[in-house]
Amino acid sequence: MAGVVSGDPLRWAEGTLRRYWSEDGLADVVVGLFLLAYGGLFGLGQHPHAAWARLLAVGLAVGMALGARPLVHRLKMRWVYPRVGYARPRTWPRGQRLRRAAWMVAGGAILLVLLLVLDLPARGACLLMGALMAALWGWLGWRHRAPRYGLLAAFSLLWVGWLSARPGLTCDVAVVLMALGFMSTVLGAVAFWRFLRRYPLPTTPGGA
Amino acid sequence: MGNPDAPTDGLPPVDPLIHAPARLAIMATLAVVDEADFRYLLRATGLTKGNLSAHLNKLAAAGYIHITKTFRGKYPWTLCRLTPQGRAAFERYRRAMAHYLGLASGSALQSGVTSAGEDTSAP
Numbered sequence: 001m002a003g004v005v006s007g008d009p010l011r012w013a014e015g016t017l018r019r020y021w022s023e024d025g026l027a028d029v030v031v032g033l034f035l036l037a038y039g040g041l042f043g044l045g046q047h048p049h050a051a052w053a054r055l056l057a058v059g060l061a062v063g064m065a066l067g068a069r070p071l072v073h074r075l076k077m078r079w080v081y082p083r084v085g086y087a088r089p090r091t092w093p094r095g096q097r098l099r100r101a102a103w104m105v106a107g108g109a110i111l112l113v114l115l116l117v118l119d120l121p122a123r124g125a126c127l128l129m130g131a132l133m134a135a136l137w138g139w140l141g142w143r144h145r146a147p148r149y150g151l152l153a154a155f156s157l158l159w160v161g162w163l164s165a166r167p168g169l170t171c172d173v174a175v176v177l178m179a180l181g182f183m184s185t186v187l188g189a190v191a192f193w194r195f196l197r198r199y200p201l202p203t204t205p206g207g208a
Numbered sequence: 209m210g211n212p213d214a215p216t217d218g219l220p221p222v223d224p225l226i227h228a229p230a231r232l233a234i235m236a237t238l239a240v241v242d243e244a245d246f247r248y249l250l251r252a253t254g255l256t257k258g259n260l261s262a263h264l265n266k267l268a269a270a271g272y273i274h275i276t277k278t279f280r281g282k283y284p285w286t287l288c289r290l291t292p293q294g295r296a297a298f299e300r301y302r303r304a305m306a307h308y309l310g311l312a313s314g315s316a317l318q319s320g321v322t323s324a325g326e327d328t329s330a331p
Contacts, residue, residue: 009236016237017237084248085247
């Protein structure tokens, strides 16, 4: 039996499920493209008479928050599920979902306050964003056992370290967002390409 | 020889239907999702199609899982999910196993043998 159960069966199954979700890299491509587009609009929005770009950036963020999951699901329906099967994630109790959503909203609000209301200098905003992204990708890499997240975390950390070591250097948040988006898109696309090679379309239907 | 499935005095019974490695893998896989299709279970458990199908039928007959057979396009699509009864049975099984493992590690420590089989009683 290839998928032999070792240790706690639930932890084993959760590990299998996490690898299943992250292995194809499609979510990384979607997030990367979003960061690229958002960074571009954010950069354009810095110029006077470019209110439309700021408005579009907010619209894009809201659209991403609401539509990213269905979009990834549709892409997976086309490319992933026919190859490795379909598993619908567990619907957690309402209270737990609300708590998680509240944490996400609070985190987003704190970030917005730091970036916009307190008018954090661009350099400080860059350092904060780089550190946050490094922490997020490091956590994802550890949780999903996916080296590409480790690479992204290392890239972010290197860049934060480089920026800290040069006090006179200015930093553009838009460029950072676009660089991170580019990295995420490329690594996600490589993961997807490897996934397609590893799991060719089966010749027989899977629903026995 | 006595019945191995019969509960021992003071010890929780272990469900023999779940205790088989293949069915344990299926139950654990289904416990962390709402539902999964046949291909996902094939890949997660590493069983062959015939073997997986036989084990699924046994679990369904016991009322632990619910199997829905439908079509996606022109291909048959088999979806499996744990029933509330199956989820409760799996929880009971986990608790029983945790109890047994706790007892085993306790007695091993008392006799001076670690889980790796090394004797620690010697000075």
